Amino acid sequence: MGLTDRQRQILNFIKQSILKEGFPPSIREIGEHFGIYPRAAFDHVKALEKKGFVKRSAAKSRGIEVRDFMERDVQPDARQVPLLGRVTAGRPVLAVENIESIVCIPRDWARGEEVFLLRVKGDSMAPFIMDGDLALVRSQASADNGDVVVALLEDEATIKRFYRENRHVVLKPDNAAWETLRMEEGTPGFRLIGKVIGVYRRI
Amino acid sequence: MGLTDRQRQILNFIKQSILKEGFPPSIREIGEHFGIYPRAAFDHVKALEKKGFVKRSAAKSRGIEVRDFMERDVQPDARQVPLLGRVTAGRPVLAVENIESIVCIPRDWARGEEVFLLRVKGDSMAPFIMDGDLALVRSQASADNGDVVVALLEDEATIKRFYRENRHVVLKPDNAAWETLRMEEGTPGFRLIGKVIGVYRRI
């Protein structure tokens, strides 16, 4: 059950007020800020409580507590992630010589044990993922059908869509100009590196 | 100028209350906790303010802000960028009620005076930019031919490709299912918000 636009606005105002003033706004202050009556503001706060985004201490002035305030919004909550120029066979993925830099992204964009950014080469997944994009990858040795994955074939890393069909692994490009790879499970030289969980493109 | 024993107790109670409840205690609640009259509690809070340990918003209920409560360190190489749920006409783009959260991204990804992330609605730029993507936008009032821009048309913000052709502004979607907009320069209700300099997609 998500929030409506208006409810999101109200929640943001409450958060901003706490950050700026140090304490939550009163019902009337919320109303004044949006130019609505206290009752309308009151109903919105009750809706936020019902949906679990806020905990109220009934009948207490400014008795609004925003749940997961730190987790979602405040910065200490950034995660440092290595940016890899390439993935090489043989060595561990996060070998020092592959790390181009360490960048800082919101923690909830990078959920998982081992997460890294990979500079994409080639257009086998165009237009979804383009040459030069940064792919956010979570290390994992298996994947579900349809996942976009990073796989290592001999000495070359590729990004393709992953399928498993009667004991065969299928790596299918979005771009039809490229060939679909099909191989038996356990084929030597093949290794699943991880799943692409995000794409960043600088224009 | 240090604190007395009693003042330290009061300050600790205020801190504990904020941590536990999510908002500061009222003067009366402080009094009740220590078994003293509101006036005595009031005087203590004023003493804490005088000594700089607390900032008060006079005449406001629970108007107590504890200073240096949450000192947060931010990575030097990171930049904090507001994430907007939408862009509204009339108000400034970075109006508080539009800010969903503040996220932290590498400084060199966000070069420019005013940069923000915008949650994309609709697929007019598919497959380049999809519904739900986050667009990194640099505020600017003009653009070059071919730039992907955020523009405000009356009350609605859209992302389109920008062209200028014989004193006309052309806003062209990548998705052919959408119409190309063509209007004279200076048409009222039209406003260029900024240029899309990056796209972030979570899969």
Added chain:
DNA sequence: TGATTTAGTCAACGCATGTATAGTATAATA
């Protein structure tokens, strides 16, 4: 020695504030 600071009691004023009652209107849902 008198003034200031600290720590209280007690009663009261008046605006702030959460909440209720009673409506209107629109869009989504079953």
Added chain:
DNA sequence: TATTATACTATACATGCGTTGACTAAATCA
């Protein structure tokens, strides 16, 4: 189709709450 969720207006009530004035008493300061 009836019903629920959303988003409001308008008025009002009772209590919450910051604040004040007046006063006591001990400790500390100049």
